[in-house]
Amino acid sequence: MKEDFIDTIFNEYYNIDGKRSNVIKSAEAAIAGKTKISVEEESFDGVKIVLKKGEDETLKEIKFICSCGQTKSVLLDYSE
Helix, strand or coil: CHHHHCCCEEEEEEECCCCCCCCCCHHHEEEEEEEEEEEEEEEECCEEEEEEEECCCCEEEEEEEECCCCEEEEECCCCC
């Protein structure tokens, strides 16, 4: 029961070389930060909502996933 209330934190990586690939070698990757991901299970008209938060609970990305497979993302940048 206790595990249900623990937030899972994931390391977020980016590719140093900027190449797009399905396989990234460790020498080509760097940690960009940490993130929390939560999925709203209830969908509205076949659309799921995925919330991506930083370690400090600030919302970084909202992703809308349609049951047809298309996705749209809203990225939030808090820098001045």
